[in-house]
């Protein structure tokens with residue numbers, strides 16, 4: 676399914692054969708960034724297992740592909756917590772190839788993810804954005820631009836690359852949000 680298209684890339688559902696490219700993109704951010712609190716990059720097999728878990732739960736996993744098929748970035752939304760009452764709240768994750776930042780790919784992925792996650796029944800989307808104190812990562816601007824509101828900061832809850840790392844929470848409703856009850860209770 677093609678969800679969005681620009682002159683240079685298309686946003687569509689990920690397939691399992693994307694797992695090696697996705698693992699490679701993520702590995703860069705694990706090793707060099709603070710956006711994720713993982714320290715050891717998962718391999719392609721583990722990434723495929725994560726994709727299967729999300730797919731089996733009915734949650735979206737999208738990729739941005741350039742002409743020719745290479746994966747430029749990916750985004751997914753999984754249930755915010757494992758317990759049943761979290762059924763209608765999801766957390767998003769977005770990672771781009773490190774040489775393709777700032778080109779509008781993140782914005783296209785997040786916009787498509789918001790649409791698909793809402794259509795799949797989620798009513799709230801939450802972003803946990805890690806940042807070294809005093810820094811403003813692109814993810815904060817990306818989420819603000821996509822309608823997320825700031826809802827608090829956990830200070831110094833992470834330790835990575837020899838620094839304390841804060842986690843900023845942002846949230847936006849999806850679809851009817853909390854204005855109506857879901858069709859089925861958890």
Ligand SMILES: CC(C)(COP(=O)(O)OP(=O)(O)OC[C@H]1O[C@@H](n2cnc3c(N)ncnc32)[C@H](O)[C@@H]1OP(=O)(O)O)[C@@H](O)C(=O)NCCC(=O)NCCS
Pocket residue numbers: 704708710767768769770771772775776777778779780781782783802803804805811812813814816817820
């Ligand atoms: C965060 C990330 C997904 C954003 O994707 P992107 O393609 O680089 O961002 P876009 O080009 O779509 O820009 C989205 C918005 O953020 C702004 N932005 C982009 N890079 C920015 C930066 N370095 N500093 C401040 N704002 C920035 C853009 O100006 C744009 O806002 P606008 O529409 O008002 O101009 C990408 O930078 C990334 O993969 N970063 C590393 C991993 C990460 O932090 N993931 C998020 C985990 S929560």
